[in-house]
Amino acid sequence: MSHAPLIARTIPALNRACNDLKKRSATIALVPTMGALHDGHVSLVRLAKKRAKRVVVSVFVNPAQFAPHEDFASYPRTWKTDLAKLRDEEVDLVWNPDTDTMYPDGFATRIVPEGPAVAGLEDRFRPHFFGGVATVVAKLFTQVRPDFAIFGQKDYQQLKVVTRMARDLDLRVSIVGAPVVRERDGLAMSSRNVYLSADERRAAPVLFRAMKTASKNIRAGEAFVAAIGAAAKAIEDAGFKLDYLEARHAETLAPITDLSAGPARMLVAARIGTTRLIDNIAI
């Protein structure tokens, strides 16, 4: 039988728990999440266990990264099953603050990330997003003071933003990127996949499939613009409306049109019905 993880909901309780973990000279890896946990999150926890002696998972649906018209109110909240999964993974501590604990009355400070945060991908469609992410992640790092923090490549631009921020602000945490975990048909796991109707769910694997074909064709010598144009058409023919489908330098996120310019990544964001999905692959 695995032990239930300790749950902290207030800053003093978190401080006590973290001090206790550190007293036993343990290294700590933090896995920030918004709950509604799936196998993608579980893979992050497993990677965290490989990096550090103790694993802290934060579960906090961060209002600061949602625009008023977005899905903060309806975002899936599945605390009981989340906790069961974290217990199965033998997580040491779950940090589950409420909004007032994270953003008490009078809260007035914000991180404004630049560089990868203004690369013209997610930021073009969700201008509030990376400011909200950077602010909450900086707070999580200050609160937990982890040695490592694990982020999924699923949110590729976010991984780059957080990595840059940790370096720029000397936050003394190593950011570790984890590969995208997919359903058997290729759809990237996401807490938002539950929004998809049966028809939309059937269409959704086209994102991965089209990018994979484009990537293969580019590696076989096809021009970026032709390969990406064909992928865009396949995605739109399946019923999606594209926000973007682009090739970028895998590190700088600068636009890239040639494999000789460095490691390349293809990134997509697309909407079907009321659901917006993102994904990316190495080219």
Ligand code: AMP
């Ligand atoms: P979220 O709860 O959606 O904010 O995600 C929390 C963390 O899990 C982020 O670092 C995500 O990139 C990561 N994540 C979400 N989905 C996946 C996935 N399918 N594979 C790997 N990591 C993921």
